[in-house]
Amino acid sequence: MCLAIPARVVELLPALRAVVDLAGVRKEVSIDLVDDAQVGDYVIIHVGYAIGKIDPEEAQRTLALFAELAQSEAQP
Amino acid sequence: MKYIDEFREGDGARHIAANIAAEVRRDVAYNFMEFCGGHTHAISRYGIADMLPANVRMIHGPGCPVCVLPIGRVDLAISLALQRGVMLCTYGDTMRVPASNGLSLIKAKARGADIRMVYSAADALKLAEQNPDREVVFFAIGFETTTPPTALVIRDAAARAVKNFSVLCCHVLTPSAITHILESAEVRQLGTVPIDGFIGPAHVSIIIGSQPYEHFAEEYRKPVVITGFEPLDVMQGILMLVRQVNTGQAVVENEFSRVVTRDGNLTAQNLVSQVFELRESFEWRGLGEVPYSALKIRSTFAAWDAERKFDLHYASVPDHKQCECGAILRGVKRPADCKLFGTVCTPESPMGSCMVSNEGACAAHYSYGRFRDIAVVAA
Amino acid sequence: MTMTTAKKNYLRPIDFKHGHIDMTHGAGGRAAAQLVDELFARAFDNEYLRQGHDGALLPFPVGGRLVMATDGHVISPLFFPGGDIGCLSVHGTVNDVAMSGARPLYLAASFILEEGFALADLKRIVESMAAAARDAGVPIVTGDTKVVEKGKGDGVFISTTGVGVAPDGLCIDGRQARAGDVILVSGTMGDHGVAVMSQRESLEFETTIESDTAALHTLVQSMLQALPDPTALHVLRDPTRGGLATTLNEIATQSKVGMAIEEAAIPVLPQVEAACELLGLDPLYVANEGKLIAICTPEMADTLLAAMRAHPLGRGAQRIGTVTQDAHYFVQMNTKFGGRRVVDWLSGEQLPRIC
Numbered sequence: 001m002c003l004a005i006p007a008r009v010v011e012l013l014p015a016l017r018a019v020v021d022l023a024g025v026r027k028e029v030s031i032d033l034v035d036d037a038q039v040g041d042y043v044i045i046h047v048g049y050a051i052g053k054i055d056p057e058e059a060q061r062t063l064a065l066f067a068e069l070a071q072s073e074a075q076p
Numbered sequence: 077m078k079y080i081d082e083f084r085e086g087d088g089a090r091h092i093a094a095n096i097a098a099e100v101r102r103d104v105a106y107n108f109m110e111f112c113g114g115h116t117h118a119i120s121r122y123g124i125a126d127m128l129p130a131n132v133r134m135i136h137g138p139g140c141p142v143c144v145l146p147i148g149r150v151d152l153a154i155s156l157a158l159q160r161g162v163m164l165c166t167y168g169d170t171m172r173v174p175a176s177n178g179l180s181l182i183k184a185k186a187r188g189a190d191i192r193m194v195y196s197a198a199d200a201l202k203l204a205e206q207n208p209d210r211e212v213v214f215f216a217i218g219f220e221t222t223t224p225p226t227a228l229v230i231r232d233a234a235a236r237a238v239k240n241f242s243v244l245c246c247h248v249l250t251p252s253a254i255t256h257i258l259e260s261a262e263v264r265q266l267g268t269v270p271i272d273g274f275i276g277p278a279h280v281s282i283i284i285g286s287q288p289y290e291h292f293a294e295e296y297r298k299p300v301v302i303t304g305f306e307p308l309d310v311m312q313g314i315l316m317l318v319r320q321v322n323t324g325q326a327v328v329e330n331e332f333s334r335v336v337t338r339d340g341n342l343t344a345q346n347l348v349s350q351v352f353e354l355r356e357s358f359e360w361r362g363l364g365e366v367p368y369s370a371l372k373i374r375s376t377f378a379a380w381d382a383e384r385k386f387d388l389h390y391a392s393v394p395d396h397k398q399c400e401c402g403a404i405l406r407g408v409k410r411p412a413d414c415k416l417f418g419t420v421c422t423p424e425s426p427m428g429s430c431m432v433s434n435e436g437a438c439a440a441h442y443s444y445g446r447f448r449d450i451a452v453v454a455a
Numbered sequence: 456m457t458m459t460t461a462k463k464n465y466l467r468p469i470d471f472k473h474g475h476i477d478m479t480h481g482a483g484g485r486a487a488a489q490l491v492d493e494l495f496a497r498a499f500d501n502e503y504l505r506q507g508h509d510g511a512l513l514p515f516p517v518g519g520r521l522v523m524a525t526d527g528h529v530i531s532p533l534f535f536p537g538g539d540i541g542c543l544s545v546h547g548t549v550n551d552v553a554m555s556g557a558r559p560l561y562l563a564a565s566f567i568l569e570e571g572f573a574l575a576d577l578k579r580i581v582e583s584m585a586a587a588a589r590d591a592g593v594p595i596v597t598g599d600t601k602v603v604e605k606g607k608g609d610g611v612f613i614s615t616t617g618v619g620v621a622p623d624g625l626c627i628d629g630r631q632a633r634a635g636d637v638i639l640v641s642g643t644m645g646d647h648g649v650a651v652m653s654q655r656e657s658l659e660f661e662t663t664i665e666s667d668t669a670a671l672h673t674l675v676q677s678m679l680q681a682l683p684d685p686t687a688l689h690v691l692r693d694p695t696r697g698g699l700a701t702t703l704n705e706i707a708t709q710s711k712v713g714m715a716i717e718e719a720a721i722p723v724l725p726q727v728e729a730a731c732e733l734l735g736l737d738p739l740y741v742a743n744e745g746k747l748i749a750i751c752t753p754e755m756a757d758t759l760l761a762a763m764r765a766h767p768l769g770r771g772a773q774r775i776g777t778v779t780q781d782a783h784y785f786v787q788m789n790t791k792f793g794g795r796r797v798v799d800w801l802s803g804e805q806l807p808r809i810c
Binding site for chain 1: 659660661662663725726728729730732733735
């Protein structure tokens with residue numbers, strides 16, 4: 001429900017902060033809530049805080065799911 | 077933009093739409109509630125309703141923290157600024173919510189109240205540290221997604237002994253709201269609002285995980301699919317709900333698995349429970365008093381609790397008589413059913429909060445969808 | 456007793472490095488005159504300003520019609536990537552005049568200064584204005600300065616008025632769009648608004664986006680010259696406050712038409728899109744200060760597009776839609792996603808949001 005955007009961590013800063021990049025726009029955010037974030041990770045940013053991390057394999061799996069063919073009704 | 081663009085791709089959407097059309101049973105009505113305002117906004121903005129078969133109906137739920145903020149709470153914030161001379165910091169979303177006496181935060185600002193819009197809770201604390209001679213209050217609204225940042229800020233204020241800073245806490249909880257709806261007369265007994273499943277919140281679930289929804293699935297036999305906010309996510313989530321209904325299942329599925337896990341963000345959850353505790357009851361606009369649905373600041377942090385500091389007492393204020401926000405938030409009525417919609421109540425002059433917030437059902441319908449109410453002739 | 460050997464008629468020059476505006480600068484006395492002389496007149500210098508009179512006596516071309524436009528500038532912050540309030544105030548009014556197809560001739564500038572405003576900043580702004588006016592070939596021929604007490608102004612407010620001449624026979628205004636016309640934009644949308652927002656405290660994001668502030672009158676002239684019949688150009692407007700969406704709605708209402716635009720055709724820089732995503736804004740509603748919308752007959756669309764792209768300020772020009780017949784004056788958009796939605800007027804102010 002909340003406005004939160006995936007952005008790439010490009011630099012780690014002291015005091016649990018980081019710089020993230022979204023298509024060339026950079027912003028300093030807090031990683032207090034995702035303290036294991038590393039450079040190269042994609043985190044979800046909400047009101048200046050990273051709240052979660054994207055799992056790239058799951059993302060791929062989800063995209064593949066989108067492309068699946070319709071299941072027939074008879075299938076369990 | 078990675079992890080955004082691929083989930084907005086038009087061909088993919090049409091493909092999933094075709095799947096939905098192929099899999100729905102002609103004789104069945106599918107009614108799904110999307111709890112979150114973010115989903116309401118996405119559905120309107122991308123015209124997803126147009127891509128669904130006629131027997132799949134989306135019901136807008138009350139998951140918009142601005143929409144469910146009762147007038148009385150905004151009144152408290154305004155009185156702090158206008159009468160107590162406090163520097164009131166708030167997110168942009170609440171600025172235009174209509175409160176008592178024809179006021180809103182933005183109108184109070186015009187009257188001289190020191191109201192500052194902030195993008196982040198941390199900015200409010202910064203303002204307090206920069207202005208040690210002023211009392212600074214942060215008007216904290218939002219569901220579970222927005223609560224951890226507030227918890228962090230209170231923890232930091234305590235650690236740095238910032239005495240002139242406090243928080244007016246209006247954080248609310250998702251699962252309690254869903255229970256309340258499921259327990260409501262319209263859903264449980266009267267059947268006037270049939271709900272066959274829920275599109276579960278995306279970002280709230282990042283924090284709380286998918287586990288809390290298992291209760292709804294079991295107890296109320298309603299499928300829940302936690303769904304991302306991008307349009308392809310929403311369509312896939314709807315498809316997954318259709319499948320559960322078709323097979324008589326009622327479990328929690330996680331479409332937004334790229335970020336949401338069963339346990340959620342434990343760091344965030346622990347932090348929140350350190351700083352906040354449950355209120356026994358809290359009034360939600362449109363839903364009335366809802367038990368154990370909101371948070372208050374623990375007494376260990378009493379010095380940063382604006383309600384205690386300023387001895388605030390909440391007074392309930394009823395909505396405008398003809399404002400149907402309440403019914404719309406419960407999914408009982410649609411925006412076009414409200415007599416005030418589009419005439420007295422517009423985004424310029426909102427009468428109720430469903431029109432103020434970008435995600436409110438009324439604002440979404442007004443901005444993106446009202447042209448469907450009228451036949452349009454193309455050149 | 457002899458007179459002191461103090462220099463006669465010596466006036467200590469204004470300290471532009473460390474000085475500040477005080478109430479005497481607006482009082483009309485010596486201090487005020489000195490400020491005009493050492494700053495404004497020196498920077499804007501031209502033969503008309505040198506007349507030194509209350510009003511400027513100006514030659515006016517024979518034939519054609521007078522076009523006049525005025526704009527107040529209250530932007531904060533005063534300095535932003537790509538520009539400042541000074542050049543913005545020149546470009547804004549030059550553009551307003553140019554949107555009637557007129558050739559801008561002269562500008563007037565009025566300053567409301569706040570007591571305590573740093574002279575170094577004022578000098579920077581005035582010199583930026585002077586440069587913008589010189590580059591545009593439109594002199595600032597008269598002006599005024601007032602000072603208000605500290606707390607009653609935001610540093611500086613600038614009001615500019617411009618006059619120009621529009622040839623007879625041209626009829627370019629918001630009421631001229633007709634069903635079937637083509638809608639063009641001269642370049643990317645949302646740059647200015649994002650550049651300004653990036654400087655606002657509490658939003659602070661880093662971006663290389665610069666304001667697109669520019670004088671568009673030469674672009675307009677080359678567009679008109681490219682048309683065998685200039686009456687094929689029906690509407691020109693610059694999408695400033697409220698952005699492309701609001702401006703299209705204004706024109707639709709004035710012309711009593713509808714519009715159908717293609718989201719995929721609207722040029723937006725990736726960084727502008729990203730910044731808008733971060734803040735929860737829609738680039739269609741974000742201000743532009745160096746772009747224009749042109750609406751013309753379908754037969755002339757390709758010619759006009761080519762003329763725009765041949766000009767430095769129109770390289771990114773795109774065709775974005777058509778004008779339709781619609782009793783409700785809706786601006787409808789086919790989304791990149793494949794659906795259709797209405798693009799409404801801007802409601803209130805676009806504020807960054809949490810949800």
